[in-house]
Amino acid sequence: MENIKAIGFDLFNTLIVIEPDTLVRAMERMIKSLINSGFSIDEESYKHDYRDAASLYVAKSRNDGIETHNSIWVSHVFNSYGMEIEPTDERISIAVDEYFMAFYDRVSLIPDTLETLSLLKKDYSLGLLSNFTHAPAAREILQRTKLESLFDTIIISGEAGYRKPHPHVFNKLARGLNVKNEYILFTGDDPEPDIHGASRAGMNPVWFTYTLENSMPVIKGTIHSEIHTPFVDVPKAASWREFLHLLEG
Ligand SMILES: [Mg+2]
Numbered sequence: 001m002e003n004i005k006a007i008g009f010d011l012f013n014t015l016i017v018i019e020p021d022t023l024v025r026a027m028e029r030m031i032k033s034l035i036n037s038g039f040s041i042d043e044e045s046y047k048h049d050y051r052d053a054a055s056l057y058v059a060k061s062r063n064d065g066i067e068t069h070n071s072i073w074v075s076h077v078f079n080s081y082g083m084e085i086e087p088t089d090e091r092i093s094i095a096v097d098e099y100f101m102a103f104y105d106r107v108s109l110i111p112d113t114l115e116t117l118s119l120l121k122k123d124y125s126l127g128l129l130s131n132f133t134h135a136p137a138a139r140e141i142l143q144r145t146k147l148e149s150l151f152d153t154i155i156i157s158g159e160a161g162y163r164k165p166h167p168h169v170f171n172k173l174a175r176g177l178n179v180k181n182e183y184i185l186f187t188g189d190d191p192e193p194d195i196h197g198a199s200r201a202g203m204n205p206v207w208f209t210y211t212l213e214n215s216m217p218v219i220k221g222t223i224h225s226e227i228h229t230p231f232v233d234v235p236k237a238a239s240w241r242e243f244l245h246l247l248e249g
Pocket residue numbers: 010011012013014188189190223
């Protein structure tokens with residue numbers, strides 16, 4: 001591929017994967033934390049109501065591109081129980097931090113990721129653009145996986161205020177890389193945010209199909225929006241080796 005000066009990467013299911021039980025364990029930690037903070041909640045109802053609140057707000061952000069946050073969902077659930085608890089409530093912050101702690105030891109790098117990025121770093125500027133509501137957790141994961149130092153710029157939707165596929169975050173990535181959109185290749189696994197998003201922002205998308213081709217379990221809320229149409233005209237790579245071949249071609 002000619003004229004490519006920089007490469008942008010999605011995070012989940014592009015560079016790293018999480019174990020299938022992560023969200024279940026995360027929810028257990030959140031509930032335990034809320035109970036420790038003095039809330040009396042029915043666990044089963046809470047799980048259900050939290051998922052409903054998350055779906056509600058995520059659906060909304062699908063329309064306007066504005067990122068939401070887990071603390072808003074928790075607050076929404078308590079409000080529906082007739083308790084006025086603000087999203088900024090300390091007890092909610094603690095519970096949200098606890099929720100994401102379940103991620104840290106359940107994350108692993110996709111094979112050859114660090115080696116490939118180190119190699120690419122010699123010739124390209126590298127950037128990360130992740131849809132992740134709670135930015136401190138994303139940054140902790142980047143540190144633990146040793147990915148952080150490989151990027152020239154890191155954009156997390158929870159900090160940027162918008163999520164992919166909104167052009168705001170792709171343009172922010174381009175500014176961070178100091179490269180025009182048309183010279184940026186963007187790779188990710190999720191068709192709507194990553195492929196359509198990058199394409200509409202004037203970047204060059206590459207569909208990273210590692211989890212798809214390896215039939216990795218789909219974790220609701222973290223992975224693929226429905227694949228409506230296969231991308232016949234979008235280059236695909238199912239491994240970093242294939243990705244490097246594409247780049248050379
Ligand atoms: Mg992804």
